[in-house]
Amino acid sequence: MSSKSSSLFADLQQKETSEVEAMYETSLAQLSATESQLLELYKKKKIHSETIKFAVSKTLQAPKLDQETQGDLVELAIEQKADFDACLARRDALVERLVLPRHRVLHTMGDFYEKLTAPLTPSDSTSLANEMEYFSRFFELQAILEIYTEEKDVQSSLHRARTNLLETVKAVNKNDRRLAQLINQHRSGAKAQRMEAGRLKAYLEKVNAAPVNPVPEPNPEVNERLLAGEALTMEEFASMLEHGGLTELETSNAPSSKPKQRQKKSMRTSQPRRGQRQTSPRKRD
């Protein structure tokens, strides 16, 4: 554990604490800036997604634009959607009023004209009632055809509005994807910055809370003895309790290479105390 923590903070151990603290402050400021940028990106992305939904009629609620998005592609898409809706309503009103499509009007008119003017045979005559009906329908269809000719721009303007809207929606969608990429990049950046800030904070906490005597390096001699099955002396054991590891007893009070931030008194006693063994007086004798 000691070696792991030393590798994690390897680059910081060479630096002064004040320098690390400055790094920590900078890191926090960067993280804050990245998170605020991320928030803005999320807002923009939401408006873009809502605009696309509104443009393709998946929702009837138009997105509410703020000052930043005004004059943007999003605003253009909303305007074009309103234009498209108006053209569509005009076309629908015309279709509802006339019902028959233009091609069918032409076909039926030709059919009626043929029925009214084609030569008759004595055995296959048509009635006057039928002739009146065909005559009336023919001129009604003629009126419908005239309207279709006059309102030719209804269909063409609808087509134009649809094309424009689709092009803009395509561009908004492209922007939406770009925003998604930016969000991902910012999230990765924020994660890295958060990790760095956490590392610096952990280091600073560690440094601030470091004991007077740092954990010593493993003593190879004692390791060998332990492996050979020999027991530790009481002094060595006491040293372990006090320092968290074995250290040479004569060098235990050697000055640390790290700067001492805080002197902390150990609550433990350094010397084990053992009283005289209690034996009965008869046995003592």
Added chain:
Amino acid sequence: MQARELLSVLPADLIKSILARREKLAAQLPKELELRQEENDRAFQLAKASREELKALQAESSNSKVNEEDILKAQHTYDENEQFRRRSASRLQTIKNNISDCQEAISFWQQLADGEWGHLLEDAERVRVGGASSYSEAKRLNSEKEERA
């Protein structure tokens, strides 16, 4: 016909075409009536003769001198002739109806040729002033009927 041609047709022109067609038909109908009349007379005579023959055979059958096969044959001939008579009578009546209808149509369209066609163009006028077409009205009535049902 193309859209431009159909749009250029005027009510007066169409009435003229209808009248011309009717008058041409009216000219053919008397000859047709004569033919049908002759056919009907012939059919009537044939049916009458075969019916009398059949009755005579049936009267003689009580003497048992007449073969049953002869009676059946006479019955069959009578049925055929009677069917032909009915058909020719129907055709004659159709021609008579056509003549009557044709006369009525000619007088009707002649009246309209003077510009009295307004009542036939009510639907067209309604559509021109922004109203619904008769197809739209029919659709609306149908949907209302379905909703009520």
